[in-house]
Amino acid sequence: MQEFDLEMARKALESQPFSRLVQARITAFGGGKAVLEIGIREELHQQNGFLHGGVLAYAADNALTFAAGSALGPAVLTSGFSIQYVRPATGLRLVARAEVVHAGRRQATARCDLFTVKEDGAETLCAVAQGTVLSAQSS
Secondary structure (H helix, E strand, O other): OOOOOHHHHHHHHHOOHHHHHHOOEEEEEEOOEEEEEEEOOHHHEOOOOOEOHHHHHHHHHHHHHHHHHHHHOOOEEEEEEEEEEOOOOOOOEEEEEEEEEEEOOOEEEEEEEEEEEOOOOOEEEEEEEEEEEEEOOOO
16 A cells, blocks of 8 residues: 555645645645645635635644544545634735644544744744544445
């Protein structure tokens, strides 16, 4: 079986039409961790000029699932997740850093911290999420 590495994760992300729409990219993957990044642009804003909460939720969901996939294998599905918005998201880039906190054979629980990055490189926490991901492979 081929190892599920960063290149395979990037191909999996690219195969998702919505991920292409928001121009998401995986910048780190493996060892129960994943980092997903999205450039913040006007068409991703809500009416008050902040990054839309749906984009934050998407980033959390995918980062959680990719982190779990690095532990469980490539055939995984989100079972559920929750997100808490800490502050409005503004900046140049959104970074979602996810890490598995517990993994069994067919299920993993992961946490994701979402940050915005300003022009000077400063990061601001804007949301936190936690989720459960299941292996979709039959036994």
